[in-house]
Amino acid sequence: MAFVSKIRRQTDYNTFPSSVPIVIDNGASYFRIGWAGETEPRVVFRNIVQRPRHKATGETVTIVGDLDPAMMKYFDCTRSGPRSPFDSNVVYQFEIMEYILDFAFDRLGADGSGIDHPILITESACNPVQSRSKMAELLFETYGVPAVAFGVDAAFSYKYNQLHGICKKDGIVLCPGFTTTHAIPFVDGEPIYTGSCRTNIGGYHITDYLKQLLSLKYPFHSSRFTWEKAEDLKLEHCYIAPNYASEVRLFQEGTKEAEEKTRYWQLPWIPPPTEVPPSEEEVARKAAYREKQGQRLRDMAEAKRLTKINESENHLQSLRFLLKQLDQVEEDDIPSFLSDTGYASRQELESTFSKVIQSLRKARGEPKNEPDESEENTDSFNNEKYPLLNVPDDMLTPEQLKEKKKQLFLKTTTEGRQRARQKRNEEELQKERKHQLEEERRRENPEFYLEEMRVQYKEVLERVEQKKRLKTNGNSTNGNHKSGNVGRGERLSAAQRERMRLLTTAAFDRGKGEDTFGAKDEDWHLYKLMSKDHDDDDEQLDSDEAELARLSSRLQEIDPTFVQKLEEDSSQISGEVPRVRPLTEEDYKIVIGIERFRCPEILFHPNLVGIDQVGLDEMAGVSIRRLPHDEKELEERLTSSILMTGGCSLVPGMKERLECGIRMIRPCGSPIHVVQAMDPVLDAWRGASAFAADLNFLGNAFSKMDYYEKGEDWLRRYQIRYNTL
Amino acid sequence: MEGELVEADIVVAARLSFKKIQSYEKYPKGQTRGRWKHLKQILQAENFPDYPPDLPNYSNIESPPSTQPCKRICDITGYEAPYVDPRTNLRYANTHVFKTVRSLSADQVHQYLSIRNAAVVLK
Numbered sequence: 104m105a106f107v108s109k110i111r112r113q114t115d116y117n118t119f120p121s122s123v124p125i126v127i128d129n130g131a132s133y134f135r136i137g138w139a140g141e142t143e144p145r146v147v148f149r150n151i152v153q154r155p156r157h158k159a160t161g162e163t164v165t166i167v168g169d170l171d172p173a174m175m176k177y178f179d180c181t182r183s184g185p186r187s188p189f190d191s192n193v194v195y196q197f198e199i200m201e202y203i204l205d206f207a208f209d210r211l212g213a214d215g216s217g218i219d220h221p222i223l224i225t226e227s228a229c230n231p232v233q234s235r236s237k238m239a240e241l242l243f244e245t246y247g248v249p250a251v252a253f254g255v256d257a258a259f260s261y262k263y264n265q266l267h268g269i270c271k272k273d274g275i276v277l278c279p280g281f282t283t284t285h286a287i288p289f290v291d292g293e294p295i296y297t298g299s300c301r302t303n304i305g306g307y308h309i310t311d312y313l314k315q316l317l318s319l320k321y322p323f324h325s326s327r328f329t330w331e332k333a334e335d336l337k338l339e340h341c342y343i344a345p346n347y348a349s350e351v352r353l354f355q356e357g358t359k360e361a362e363e364k365t366r367y368w369q370l371p372w373i374p375p376p377t378e379v380p381p382s383e384e385e386v387a388r389k390a391a392y393r394e395k396q397g398q399r400l401r402d403m404a405e406a407k408r409l410t411k412i413n414e415s416e417n418h419l420q421s422l423r424f425l426l427k428q429l430d431q432v433e434e435d436d437i438p439s440f441l442s443d444t445g446y447a448s449r450q451e452l453e454s455t456f457s458k459v460i461q462s463l464r465k466a467r468g469e470p471k472n473e474p475d476e477s478e479e480n481t482d483s484f485n486n487e488k489y490p491l492l493n494v495p496d497d498m499l500t501p502e503q504l505k506e507k508k509k510q511l512f513l514k515t516t517t518e519g520r521q522r523a524r525q526k527r528n529e530e531e532l533q534k535e536r537k538h539q540l541e542e543e544r545r546r547e548n549p550e551f552y553l554e555e556m557r558v559q560y561k562e563v564l565e566r567v568e569q570k571k572r573l574k575t576n577g578n579s580t581n582g583n584h585k586s587g588n589v590g591r592g593e594r595l596s597a598a599q600r601e602r603m604r605l606l607t608t609a610a611f612d613r614g615k616g617e618d619t620f621g622a623k624d625e626d627w628h629l630y631k632l633m634s635k636d637h638d639d640d641d642e643q644l645d646s647d648e649a650e651l652a653r654l655s656s657r658l659q660e661i662d663p664t665f666v667q668k669l670e671e672d673s674s675q676i677s678g679e680v681p682r683v684r685p686l687t688e689e690d691y692k693i694v695i696g697i698e699r700f701r702c703p704e705i706l707f708h709p710n711l712v713g714i715d716q717v718g719l720d721e722m723a724g725v726s727i728r729r730l731p732h733d734e735k736e737l738e739e740r741l742t743s744s745i746l747m748t749g750g751c752s753l754v755p756g757m758k759e760r761l762e763c764g765i766r767m768i769r770p771c772g773s774p775i776h777v778v779q780a781m782d783p784v785l786d787a788w789r790g791a792s793a794f795a796a797d798l799n800f801l802g803n804a805f806s807k808m809d810y811y812e813k814g815e816d817w818l819r820r821y822q823i824r825y826n827t828l
Numbered sequence: 829m830e831g832e833l834v835e836a837d838i839v840v841a842a843r844l845s846f847k848k849i850q851s852y853e854k855y856p857k858g859q860t861r862g863r864w865k866h867l868k869q870i871l872q873a874e875n876f877p878d879y880p881p882d883l884p885n886y887s888n889i890e891s892p893p894s895t896q897p898c899k900r901i902c903d904i905t906g907y908e909a910p911y912v913d914p915r916t917n918l919r920y921a922n923t924h925v926f927k928t929v930r931s932l933s934a935d936q937v938h939q940y941l942s943i944r945n946a947a948v949v950l951k
Binding site: 110112157159164165166167170171174177190191193195196197198201202205206208209213214215216217218227228229230231232233234244245246247296297299300301302303312315316319322347348351352354355697698701708709710711712713714715716717718721722725731 | 830832833836837838839840841844845846847848849851854855863864865866867870871873874882883884885886889890891892893894895896898899901905906907908921936939940943944945946
């Protein structure tokens with residue numbers, strides 16, 4: 104693979120004399136460093152830095168390049184993600200750049216004091232002087248580098264391929280890189296930057312596009328589509344369609360060819376445990392166990408009941424004995440006799456006695472025949488229980504009067520309770536009767552009855568919904584405002600509008616002649632209307648809702664086809680996996696069909712992702728147009744040697760498409776020859792390495808002294824001559 | 829530090845002998861944020877209009893807009909899209925896709941639009 108990191112520490116740093124330059128290809132995605140004259144860079148890693156906290160010691164550490172997931176557990180990465188020193192294709196964060204250079208030199212094996220080698224480092228075409236000078240400063244001041252040279256990666260790649268006879272001295276290099284794509288024309292082996300052009304699109308945008316499309320297509324799995332995963336998918340599956348329109352038509356028509364071109368990514372999916380119906384044995388065992396438990400509970404209850412009966416009987420016995428004794432005691436001695444037993448009077452003793460009898464009866468399970476009793480002989484019972492009620496007041500002592508009041512109160516409450524009970528019974532009877540009536544009607548004509556029920560249900564449902572709509576905003580049916588919030592621009596409901604009108608008129612009515620407000624009773628009604636939650640129909644709504652619930656439950660009982668109407672929101676369809684149905688393996692299958700060529704298509708049509716610039720094929724034309732020249736022959740020489748380099752030119756189908764695209768914009772019959780670089784990823788470094796190995800290299804580099812003496816304007820115009828290669 | 833970490837040798841040492849100024853001296857703790865100009869600010873500071881226009885610089889080598897008619901593809905499926913939904917401004921290919929378009933939430937619509945830089949962001 105083209106993108107492989109190599110971060111093993113080198114040991115032979117000290118074997119290189121200080122005249123051997125160090126060559127750095129500082130790309131936006133990968134950083135490559137090695138020795139001039141060699142064919143392979145020594146150290147390669149992704150150009151990113153992470154500064155997580157080390158969990159054990161709590162200090163911030165610096166990790167350059169990809170972090171091994173196995174080591175992740177030692178670090179706390181929550182506060183800092185991976186950071187790049189690049190903004191687009193220009194280095195701007197020199198702190199990050201410094202960490203990267205630290206790591207690179209360290210891996211190259213540097214251990215002396217300072218880096219005592221000239222350095223050739225790549226930069227973007229027409230790098231702003233600010234970035235260039237900061238880089239030079241960093242290398243001079245921090246690392247003590249004796250000399251520095253800057254070159255353009257695409258140019259080095261072209262020169263390297265020219266050296267190997269792939270392309271000629273006149274030509275165009277097209278370099279779709281990580282964040283930008285360049286087209287640079289070469290005349291007589293020198294890049295002409297006046298003829299170059301740059302479109303701000305590259306491999307990063309392709310990956311990002313793929314990632315966003317997939318996470319929008321599968322919102323349920325969006326967390327799976329990390330940037331790294333999307334990058335892997337891109338490298339593995341993306342290709343460039345020879346003709347986007349015809350390729351997409353294949354997929355639109357669902358042809359067999361399209362099916363073959365579709366790729367699937369099966370996410371790990373664990374089938375939910377299937378429920379095996381329990382065996383008969385198990386069912387029997389469970390039933391037996393339940394029965395046993397039930398029996399135990401029943402036994403316990405029975406035992407408890409028996410002890411209670413026993414206790415009550417004993418109590419009763421003692422009370423009866425006490426009463427009998429009391430009969431024998433003289434009237435005057437009663438208080439002293441009772442003081443030992445804890446009862447205050449004979450009445451109290453009697454009431455306790457009757458209570459115990461009642462509880463005993465209840466415990467034994469005998470029917471409580473009190474109500475009949477009370478109904479049958481209410482009068483006699485009342486006379487017995489409330490003896491003072493029928494006695495005129497003037498015949499009673501104050502104490503007895505008090506007692507009478509108490510009895511009166513007791514009597515009215517018991518009577519009230521009885522009445523309530525009666526009413527309840529009646530209601531229940533009525534309900535039962537109604538139910539029976541309905542049942543009868545159903546039996547007579549089930550079809551008709553069902554229809555009637557349905558109509559009724561619909562009516563009530565409509566009524567309830569109407570109320571709800573009025574209450575919320577009136578526009579919940581609109582479908583557009585699912586959120587239901589009343590925003591600033593939203594209209595108020597009729598009720599709310601009316602309330603606002605009342606408030607404003609009330610506010611402005613003041614001071615108009617005589618204030619007669621409150622003279623009539625109706626005036627006060629206004630406040631009720633004004634109050635925020637004047638919901639007169641609340642009760643009505645509640646009753647409607649209850650009716651609705653009753654109807655729907657009834658319908659559910661008798662109509663198998665009945666489906667309760669749910670809230671509107673739940674009927675929403677979208678790509679989301681519905682929760683109600685159990686997830687299947689299909690739901691975990693990511694289909695990558697059109698995305699395979701839709702994503703790389705943005706290299707040719709940047710406006711698909713909103714970048715209004717020419718695509719890769721047109722760039723060649725723009726480049727030729729910009730180049731100051733007046734011979735037609737040069738144009739032909741240029742188009743007959745077009746080199747593709749840079750990571751994105753590895754996408755399959757690139758060469759054919761590019762050739763086809765350039766042919767369309769060039770005059771008929773012009774020679775067009777597109778070639779791919781030998782190694783689009785590493786050729787830039789190799790070219791730079793060959794360039795730095797030349798004896799004339801130092802003539803192109805500048806020292807710290809030059810840097811400080813010659814000034815910024817010189818640095819701005821600084822440009823190496825590639826023809827030494 | 830754990831043995832495994834030391835062995836993997838992934839952490840950059842805080843002190844490196846070949847450096848004239850160590851990072852911790854240059855960037856003391858807590859003063860690191862917001863010191864770097866972004867590309868936009870760098871370009872502004874370069875004052876490109878002051879230089880002759882035939883001198884290539886970072887901004888004038890930028891590609892011009894395309895002269896070819898803009899390709900319109902369906903935001904959701906990638907098919908060629910003859911229609912635009914006036915409510916969401918999404919491009920769509922056929923009635924089937926249109927149904928999907930109308931079922932999208934406002935957030936999803938916004939995301940689809942922002943992919944092609946067409947989302948309206950109210951500030």
